[in-house]
Amino acid sequence: MRAIWKGSIVFGLVNVPVKVYSATEKHDVDMHQVHDKDGGRIRYERRCEVCEEIVEYADIDRSFDDGEHRVILTKDDFDALPAGESDDIDVLQFVPTDQIDPIMLERSYFLEPTSKTPKAYLLLRQTLEDTDRTAIVKITLRTRTRLAILRTRGKLLMLQTLRWADEIREVDFKGVKSRAKISDKELEMSAQLVEAYSGDFKPEEFRDDYQDELKKLIDAKIESGETLDLEEAFPDDDEDEDTGGDVVDLMEALRQSVDRSRSSKKKSRSKKSDSSKNSKKSTKRKAS
Structure with missing residues (x-):
């Protein structure tokens, strides 16, 4: 560093x-803008709208304009601050x-x-x-x-x-002042949902899925070029996901959420157990 x-x-x-x-x-993948017609690199020019000349960065000053007044500030002005x-x-x-x-x-x-x-x-x-x-x-x-x-x-x-x-905005949303009554049962069910999702935060367990998929796409394009079949390379995993329909009732939404979370945790534990068993079997085979 x-x-x-x-x-x-x-x-x-x-x-x-x-x-x-x-x-x-x-960790974002660095990319450039290119022309979709021929792949040429897009370049930006600092062009003066008065004389239409391309201006070097060293020759650029800054200005403040509030609609009524326009003030130009030079490098010497900033140095005097x-x-x-x-x-x-x-x-x-x-x-x-x-x-x-x-x-x-x-x-x-x-x-x-x-x-x-x-x-x-x-x-x-x-x-x-x-x-x-x-x-x-x-x-x-x-x-x-x-x-x-x-x-x-x-x-x-x-x-x-x-x-x-003074850079922090003051907000006052009307929704937070609502007098909607929250029942004890709803609070209890909501607490159960929080408990179902509770755990220790381990940042390394989370991945930037978008960047991971972008890198896979770039690697796949390097190998296959423009002939890459995007649907075959990146199937839509959301199609098989059961959304359970639209749940309007808050209590029912909480109940379904708790059940789904518990079911997901069981599946996760089962996968870890199977993975551990397979790993032990593989170790035994190598030892024999």
């Missing part, structure tokens, strides 16, 4: 030297972790200690963990000052940038 930022966490007189690394990466560059992650306060609303979280970064004796890093991480606190910080990334949090993840410190308060 390549560090995107280097500096120090600063709170009080304590200084913690760190490097910042992106914690996530996309106070954000500038800073090598510090300034700790503003420590708050209870449960006060951080997940809707505010944006990008995640890992922090690596760069000091030869990373005692301050380890002390800060352990203190946050023991006190169940999260640090609210400010950091300048790519000339923009961002609000962020420092929290622990295993043995590491993590930085997560936050949205500003």
